[in-house]
Structures are given as C-alpha cells and as structure tokens.
Amino acid sequence: MNPQEFRDLSSGHALRALSPEEEQAFKAALAAHPEWQQIVDEDLAVAAELGRSMPEVPPRPELREQILGAIDAAPQLPAQSTAEQTAGAADPEPAAPAKDDGTRSRRTWRIGAFALAASVVLFTLVLFGPSMLESFAPKAPAVAALQEIEAAPDAGSETAKVGDATATLHWSDSQGRAVLVAKDMAPAEKGEDYELWIVRGEQAISLGLMRPTDGEDAMFVTDSFTPGDVVAVTVEPAGGSPTGKPTSQPILAITTA
Incomplete structure (x- = not known):
C-alpha cells in the first residue's frame, strides 16, 4: 500500500466510514508503517474540527461508500506535497512558529477538502440520485x-x-x-x-x-x-x-x- 492509498483509508477511518474489511486493511497498513501515524492524527483532528463546524444531521446509511468515493477523488496528496516543497524551498530550517502555521494551513486545506467531498456527494445525490455515484465508486x-x-x-x-x-x-x-x-x-x-x-x-x-x-x-x-x-x-x-x-x-x- 502506498501513502496515497493509506491517506484514503485514513480519511475514511477519521469519518468512521470504513467497512470492516477496509478498517482491517487500515490497521494492518498502520502496523506495517508506524511512521504514517502522523497522517492518522491529522485526519482525526481535521474530522473533529469539521464535526464542530457542521450542524448535526442524521446521516443516511447508504452515503458511506459515496462519501468515500468523493474523498478518494479529492487531490489531497498533490496539494500537500506542493505546499511542503514550497515551504522547504523558502525556509529549509523553519522555526517552530512557522511549522505550526504550516500545520494549520494543511489542516485548514483538508477541512475544506473533507467539506468539499461531502458537498459533492450531496449535490450529486440531489441532481442524479445514488445510481450516478455508484458508477464512480472506487475499488475496495x-x-x-x-x-x-x-x-x-x-x-x-x-x-x-x-x-x-x-x-x-x-x-x-x-x-x-x-x-x-x-x-x-x-x-x-x-x-x-x-x-x-x-x-x-x-x-x-x-x-x-x-x-x-x-x-x-x-x-x-x-x-x-x-x-x-x-x-x-x-x-x-x-x-x-x-x-x-x-x-x-x-x-x-x-x-x-
């Protein structure tokens, strides 16, 4: 499993949207790559902030796969990599405050990505119904x-x-x-x-x-x-x-x- 595949699972884990098989794959990958724990921590923090900023609406059970599909389509890794490369070129040895700002920026971006993914799901459901999203569902x-x-x-x-x-x-x-x-x-x-x-x-x-x-x-x-x-x-x-x-x-x- 590469880091991008793990990020997809980590996002679903943070949203409590993984199937038992996907949760098992997530735990096995994390056990094999403990250095990816930072990804999990960031996703959990993002999900918590997103939860505090969104009104409580009872979710429909069938949205699980659809939300995962939208998250899978969000360009999370390229955006983060670009930000990190830019920060690295400007300041090879950033001070602690700059690192904190970078963390907040990445977290803010991922909150937007999570929210955008959910919005895409809801918008598509309104226009086309669940059948349209099923055709774009990612492979387990x-x-x-x-x-x-x-x-x-x-x-x-x-x-x-x-x-x-x-x-x-x-x-x-x-x-x-x-x-x-x-x-x-x-x-x-x-x-x-x-x-x-x-x-x-x-x-x-x-x-x-x-x-x-x-x-x-x-x-x-x-x-x-x-x-x-x-x-x-x-x-x-x-x-x-x-x-x-x-x-x-x-x-x-x-x-x-």
Missing part, C-alpha cells in the same frame, strides 16, 4: 490488491477448508502483500471474533479481526507479508485476543512457502 483496497497480486508474475495461491467454508490465500513475494478471500464463512459465535494472524517463525502478528457476513465473500489484505509466512485464523474473545497473542489453536492455517 482488498479488491485492488487482489487484482495487482493476480497480475504479478510470481503470484501464488492456496485454498483450505474451514468447515463448510473455503478460504483462499493469494500472495505475491515481489509485492509483499497477500489477500485472504473467505467464501461462505459463517460469522463468529456471540461473544467471539475471528482474528487474522501472520505467523513468522515463532512470532504471531495480529492483522486485525475478521467479521464475515452471511452470504457474502469476505476479503482481508495485508501489506506486511514476507515469503514463507503462514496466514492463520483463530477464534478469540469479542474484540480480539486480550494478550496480543493467539489464545486458541488456529481453525485455518495456510503456508506460503
């Missing part, structure tokens, strides 16, 4: 990652059974990413969650929770994949393992070596 991160993996010359895949369900892991060593596609996987029992792990030697690294929906394929992506990793799924207490390590034997384990 897992779908885009799966397409890139399948196009890679070193693409690999392995399928395993989980009861009546099947789970197929797609991966590419050169891309350093993997996508798990679960078909017909029943939701976890009440008070429990599925948790996805990468097992690397003796170390188990959590990739977040899996919350499949009845009748729908579930896709989960990781950008912290390395050759030879084992991708496993365990059943954990609701909310995930309290210890940060698997508390039960895997119900699924796929080796990529």
Whole structure:
C-alpha cells in the first residue's frame, strides 16, 4: 500500500466510514508503517474540527461508500506535497512558529477538502440520485490488491477448508502483500471474533479481526507479508485476543512457502 492509498483509508477511518474489511486493511497498513501515524492524527483532528463546524444531521446509511468515493477523488496528496516543497524551498530550517502555521494551513486545506467531498456527494445525490455515484465508486483496497497480486508474475495461491467454508490465500513475494478471500464463512459465535494472524517463525502478528457476513465473500489484505509466512485464523474473545497473542489453536492455517 502506498501513502496515497493509506491517506484514503485514513480519511475514511477519521469519518468512521470504513467497512470492516477496509478498517482491517487500515490497521494492518498502520502496523506495517508506524511512521504514517502522523497522517492518522491529522485526519482525526481535521474530522473533529469539521464535526464542530457542521450542524448535526442524521446521516443516511447508504452515503458511506459515496462519501468515500468523493474523498478518494479529492487531490489531497498533490496539494500537500506542493505546499511542503514550497515551504522547504523558502525556509529549509523553519522555526517552530512557522511549522505550526504550516500545520494549520494543511489542516485548514483538508477541512475544506473533507467539506468539499461531502458537498459533492450531496449535490450529486440531489441532481442524479445514488445510481450516478455508484458508477464512480472506487475499488475496495482488498479488491485492488487482489487484482495487482493476480497480475504479478510470481503470484501464488492456496485454498483450505474451514468447515463448510473455503478460504483462499493469494500472495505475491515481489509485492509483499497477500489477500485472504473467505467464501461462505459463517460469522463468529456471540461473544467471539475471528482474528487474522501472520505467523513468522515463532512470532504471531495480529492483522486485525475478521467479521464475515452471511452470504457474502469476505476479503482481508495485508501489506506486511514476507515469503514463507503462514496466514492463520483463530477464534478469540469479542474484540480480539486480550494478550496480543493467539489464545486458541488456529481453525485455518495456510503456508506460503
């Protein structure tokens, strides 16, 4: 996942507009790139300021994907990069006050971008209805990652059974990413969650929770994949393992070596 893709997810996370699969991809990417935490902090601050400046209006559930689509179309990264390059050329070693001003400027711009994205969604809905926005909806991160993996010359895949369900892991060593596609996987029992792990030697690294929906394929992506990793799924207490390590034997384990 590149920084621009992460910014799209971070914006959706700040707006609480990500699907479970997108939230899982967001957490996995942040775990793999802790230096991107600054992006998350800025987006959360922007979302908070935007929330204080907007009147409270009950949102329509179907606007989630449409708002994400509008945010995805906003030119966030180029605008920020240009501002940073200009500031760097004018003052290679800015004093603390100048840095604060730059942060406020970026934050103000992103508030405008968030508000503009929401305005575009509402305006389009009024003129054309939801069907128009659906045709411009962006690909989910897992779908885009799966397409890139399948196009890679070193693409690999392995399928395993989980009861009546099947789970197929797609991966590419050169891309350093993997996508798990679960078909017909029943939701976890009440008070429990599925948790996805990468097992690397003796170390188990959590990739977040899996919350499949009845009748729908579930896709989960990781950008912290390395050759030879084992991708496993365990059943954990609701909310995930309290210890940060698997508390039960895997119900699924796929080796990529």
